[in-house]
Structures are given as C-alpha cells and as structure tokens.
Amino acid sequence: MSAAPLLLAENLSRYYGRHRAIEAFSLRLNVGEVLGLLGPNGAGKTTTLNLLSGGLAPSGGRVEIDGIDLLERPLQAKQRLGYLPENPPLYDDLSIDEYLRYCARLHGLRRAEVPEAMKRAKQRTALDKAGRALIGTLSKGFRQRVGIAQALIHQPPLIILDEPTVGLDPLQIKEIRALISELRNEHAVILSTHILAEVQTVCDRVCILDRGRPVYSDSLARLAAFANTWRVTFSNPPDAHTLGRVAGISGVRSLGEGRFLLQAKTDAGSADALVQAACMNGWKLRELCLQQDSLEQIFLRVLHADGQEEATA
Template sequence: MIKVEGLTKRYARTVAVDNISFEVEKGQIVGFLGPNGAGKTTTMRILTCFLPPSEGSANVAGFDVMANPLEVKKRIGYLPETPPVYPEMEVSEYLVYVGRLKGISSGEINGKVSDVVGKCALGEVRNKLIGQLSKGYRQRVGIAQAIIHNPAVLILDEPTSGLDPKQIIEIRELLRHLAGEHTIILSTHILSEVEHSCERVIIISRGKLVAIDSVANLTNRLRGSEAVAVEVQAVDGQPNAGDVQQRLEQVSGVSRVMAKESKDGGLLFEVESLQGRHIRADLARTVVNSGWNLNEMRSVGLSLEDIFLQLTSAEKPAESSAAQEGEKK
C-alpha cells in the first residue's frame, strides 16, 4: 500500500530524513516512532504530498507522490500535528467544507458527516464553534476530517496528544476498528501507544531508519535472548534456593540465573537464555523432574521503552537543535 524507497529530505542546512526505505501492507497499523526531531513529521508530509522529497520515491496506493499527487491526496486522510481546524467555523460546517473539498458530492455529504460525528463521538459539540472546543475535542474533529472521505490510507501525526486517558482508549479503539480496510500510519513518541495499537513499528532516529519489525519480534530481537521468570513453590524452606538455582543453571541454553526476592511460598528466579535459544520447555521439565512444583513461568520481554532507548541512544542521545528545527519547519 505504501512503498518508500531511499527517501531523503534535505533542508537548507540539515538532513531531516536520510535514505529511508520501508513498505507497509494493506490493512496494517504501523507505528512511526522516534524522539522529537527524528524526521517523523517530515516523512509524513512527504507521504501526503505536502513536501516533495529531495531524493528517492514514495508510492502510496499505487501512485507516486511526485508524479500523481492529486490521486495520492484523494486516497489519503491526514491529521497533522496540530489539528487543521478553523476556529471561526462550527464543527458540522467545517466537516461539510472539508468533505466537499475532498470530493464528496453534495448529496452524500450530510450522511458522511453524521457518520464521522458518530464515529468520533462529536454529537454533543456538533453545532459549536471549533474555537470554543477543548484540545481533546479539536483533536477528534481533526481525526474526523481525516477519515470523512473513507481514505485507503490514514496518516496520523500524534493522534492522541492532548487527550485524556478515556479519550485515548476511545481513539485506540477507533483506530483498531478502522484498521483492516484502512492502512494506518501513526507517529508518536509515546511508546505504550505503539504497544497498544500497532502491529509493526518503524523506529527512526535523527533521520535514519533504525529498526522496522513487528512489536513482538523487535522485543525479542533486541534482547537477542529471552528472559523468563520462574517461580518454584517452596514449603517450609524446601527446596533450598541455592539448589534450585544450581539446577536451573545446568539447563542447556541458559546463560544466567538471578535469584529474585522470594515471596512467601515461592522462590523467584529470572533466567536468561543464550542468543536464539528457547529454554522454557526445558526449564519446566527440569523443575518438574526434580519433584518441585512450578508456580509460575512467564517471559519478561523487554518493554518497548528499553528497546527504544537502546536503539536511539546508540547514537548521540541528545537530539541536536538543528535536527529539531528541521522537523518544525
């Protein structure tokens, strides 16, 4: 659905996006992740034909952004960082205006407006001036204008910024509902956002592509190994913590066993595997064969937060002000 090849965008003094390539399949929700000034907005602006790329190509829904911008724009719904709303217009008036601009016929427009008003829960403020709305409502009006013409591709720049937790959950549900028939790219610097709503993640930092993978794979790949928490039942100090640790260390593929604080009735260990080894089955067998009771076993994957920091701080941690400037332009 979206195909980006060797995309580069240079501003006068800075390179905002540096040779990025990726593909997004139809119906996927992709998270576009990066610290401030990483080039997320610039990439999105290129995909929406707002900015031309300096080098490389971007293809959206089968049309090139340079050769066929009008066709691309028809198939894209875009929510910029700040919702593009006119404060002097009423919500419904605004949605009619945007919908008509995007090519909805005058016969269909009222139905479409009611549709998005329902989807984005704007019923209460339908006839209010946008200038009087709270940030959260404005954001929802912004999302409503992006989906009004039922675009194949949705590009959302930080869609949940400024919303309260309940609204964030609502927006996530809306997005999940929209995925499938729509392909969605959403940018964010909030990591839990990506863990919750995205299938795949594209991480960029300082204009360069750092990682692109599914959320689950990324967690594993980065750790390089798997970490498992094992809790063995202990009654009256039996079995001995030292024994268990020793036994676990002997399992093949285990690189390290750390004893965690024991709760009453359980000994807790964190076991790490060697690169690419699956140790869970062996661990369970060892515990059971030794005649102990296995209370709990779960993998303690790295949170996306850790990965993100690991990836983006491989380079200089502080984003230079120049790169930030590039994004803001």
C-alpha cells in the same frame, strides 16, 4: 488485487540545506496494518509524515499510494489519503458541521454524498451531538476528534495521524486508541508518537527514527520473540560459536566486550545450562538477565547503540 502495497515509500530523504531531516526511509504498508512511527523529538517524524502526505517534496526517493506516484499525480494520490497534522487544521470560526462539510467538498465528495459522509465520520469520532458547536470553543480532546473526523471523511484507504493523542487525558487517549483499532479493519494507519505504550497497544509494526534515520523497523510480533532473549556478560568470554552449542540456545549475537544476546529456546532450564557451562569453562559470568524487551528498551538500546557507533566512528 495486485501485489503492490497500499503505501510504498522508497529511500525517501529530505534535507534542509545541509541539515538532514530524514534519510533512507523505506516502507511498505497494507490495508489492515497499523504502523507506529516512533522517535524522540526532532527525529524526523513529522517531516516523514509530511513527505508521505505530499506536504513536502522529498530531496530523493519516491512515494506511491495505491500504485499512484505522489509526485507525478498528486491529486489522484491525495484522494486516497487522510492526514491529521500535529496541530489539527481547524477553523475556529466555523461549527463542526460547517467545517466537515468543507473538508468533504475539498476532498471531491459530491454534494449529495456529503451528509452521509459527515454522519459516518461524526459517528466514528463520537461527535454526533456536537455538530453545531463552534470549533473555537471546543476542548483539546474534541478538537483532536474533529481533526480525525476530517481525515476520515472521504474514507481514504490510508490514514496518517501525527501524534494523535498528544495533550489528551487518559480517558480520551483510550477512546482514540479504540478508534484506531477500529480503523484497522478497513484502512492502513500510520501514527507517530513518542509514547511507547501507545505503539504497543495499537500497532502491528513499529519503525523507530533517530536523528533523521530509521534505526529499527519490524513487526511487533517479532518483538515478542525478544522476550526469550538473555543478555549475558562474561569477563572471560568464549567465542560465539561455542556459546551457540550450549543446550537451549538457538541464536547468539555478540555485542562486543564480552556481552552477548542469546536467543533461548525455552526460558526455564536454559539459564541453568548456561550457568553450568559458564562455571565449568571458567567464562566468569558477570551478568545474566532476561531481556523483556518492551519497546522502551529497544528504543533506548537502539538509540544507545547508534550513539556508540557514532562515537567510535
């Protein structure tokens, strides 16, 4: 309809006293996108999701869901939001059906709409046959699914899942991932995790947090380009400009101390040309490797680079 994204976060920050939980977090997200929020424990993932879901008020910045300001009109904004916290918010003494009915009513569904919504949510999370089971007796995987069903029941455009696959067995993880891929068709999904493979399988975009700051934010498609990146080290480095003119190199990024990241046009041949140039010009090539950037590497590199920055600062 309008150009406004479904979720807009601008410059969000939250402090606990002087401790920085998250700072300068900005995000635009549209329906059909799945964003992975990645970071080590304590990086501020949960705080960020809490800010986006209205559980915490930000120290600064703003959040809009579907063009509605979360702070000024929280009720309308939350109507468009499904949230699964780290621990699914369940009542052990209710049955799945009773619980989902309550959730549906809490989200403003009318009595007549409830059975339909419950059926749909249970179907999606494969809980169809378990409706009468007591939540307190469920296994971890089932509890997680009930938690997800709760986030889906009012069909919100935006779904936020905090570590949805933690503590599940591989089969259950696979199911949940399949579910998330399915959700992408009609919803925007944000999920936090510290499992890198998860982001690679289900997400289109990734945002990496470290110690309360977003340190990397890009699409996964863009990451694929990294696969054609060489990482080289010279003892006697040329300047970046010279390096850029070597055949087959389309981009150069200097990392300092003779280390470079080279963007290659084609990965065959380009190394030859590079090695040749290095030999002829006496750059003393010490290291040459194909940067097959999995998220893991980006993750470590980003964290590492950040650590160094702070050490030198």
